[in-house]
Amino acid sequence: MKSLHTVHVGGDRPYDVLIGPGLLGDSGHLAAPLRGRHVLIASDAHVAPLYADTLQASLCAARGELAVARFVIPPGEQEKTLARFAECLDALAALGATRDAAVYALGGGVVGDLAGFAAACWMRGIDCVQVPTTLLAMVDSSVGGKTAVDLPAGKNLVGAFHPPAAVFADTRTLRTLPERELRAGFAEVVKYGAAFDVAFLDWLDRHVDALLARDDAALAEAIARSVRYKADVVGRDPFEQGERALLNFGHTFGHAIEAEQGYRGGLNHGEAVAVGMVLAARLSARLGMIATDDAGRLRELLARFGLPTALPHGLDPQALLARMRLDKKAAAHGLRFVLLDRMGVARVASGVPEAAVLAVLGEATLPAHPPL
CATH class of the missing domain: 3.40.50.1970 (Rossmann fold)
Structure with a gap:
C-alpha cells in the first residue's frame, strides 16, 4: 500500500x-x-x-x-x-x-x-x-x-x-470527521511537541493551514511522528511507572474540567486538554520553570488550530482543585503535574503548591459575557 x-x-x-x-x-x-x-x-x-x-x-x-x-x-x-x-x-x-x-x-x-x-x-x-x-x-x-x-x-x-x-x-x-473533532485531535498532536520536541512544535507552526485543510501528506506525517513519540515512551514504560507520565501533559487540568462539566455539553477531551496545556504552561511559568513568553507561544499555537485556551465560564477553581486531588495521577504526598522545564522538555513535578494552582485557575476563566 x-x-x-x-x-x-x-x-x-x-x-x-x-x-x-x-x-x-x-x-x-x-x-x-x-x-x-x-x-x-x-x-x-x-x-x-x-x-x-x-x-x-x-x-x-x-x-x-x-x-x-x-x-x-x-x-x-x-x-x-x-x-x-x-x-x-x-x-x-x-x-x-x-x-x-x-x-x-x-x-x-x-x-x-x-x-x-x-x-x-x-x-x-x-x-x-x-x-x-x-x-x-x-x-x-x-x-x-x-x-x-x-x-x-x-x-x-x-x-x-x-x-x-x-x-x-x-x-x-x-x-x-466533523471539524470540531479534527481540531480537538490537534491538541494531542501539539502535546508531543510541547512535551518532547520543540522542533516538532516548529513544524506544526509551519503546517497549521495544511493540517486544517486535511492535506493527506501533512496529516500522515503528523500522525506518524506523534505515534513514534508515544511508542518510544510506552515501549520503555508500559505501566506508567516513570516517564510515561509525561504523556499526561495538560491532562490533570483537562480531566478535572471534563469531570466537573459532567462529560455533557461542555468541552470535549481534546479541547479540555488544550486548555489544560495552557494552564500547565502558565503554572510552569508561575513556578519559575519557563518564561511567560513560552507559555504564550503555546497558547497562540493552540489558538491557531481553533482550540480553546481559557476555562469556560462557571467552573469553580476550588471544585476543579478537588477533582485534581482525586485524579489517578495525584500522589500520596500532594498534587502532581507534568510541567515544562523548557519548550520540548517536560518533567513530573510532585507536591505542587495548591495556592499556585488556584492562582493559575483564577487567571484563566473566560468572562461571563464577551466584551463589547
Missing part, C-alpha cells in the same frame, strides 16, 4: 501501528492479528453506519469462517460507563467468544477505551485490535494499552493496561 507508515511499539507485548489511506479495505493487514473465529466489532452510532460494513467485509474476505457480531453504543464521553462496559461483556457472551476471540474497536477514544477494557476482562483477557477513526484516537488513545471507563467522581478511574494486538489508522476516515 502506498503511503503506509508502520510504527513498532516495543515492550513485553509488542505490536505495530499501521497508518495510511485505505486500510479498512485491506483484508490482509486487518485480519493478520486474528487467532480464532469470533470477532466483536465495537463502535458507536456515528461511526458504525460509515465503516462497520467495510471492516466486516474485509475481515470475512480474509477469513470466511468468522463469526462476527457488533456492539454499538450512542456517541459521547458520557457513554464510557460501567453499564456500557457490562453491555459489551454481554455482547461477547452472546457471541460465544472464546479465549482466542478478538474485539475490533472501531471509532474514537470512547469506543477504544471501553472496548479495550472489555477485552482486558473477558476470560481474563482476549485480543483487542484498535481501529481509530478520529485524529485524537489515532495519535493518542489507541496506542499504549490504557483502557478504562469513567465514574461520576472522575475520568478513567476504573480500567486496565491491555496493549492492543495491532492498531490500524485509516487516514481516509478523517475525511468524514
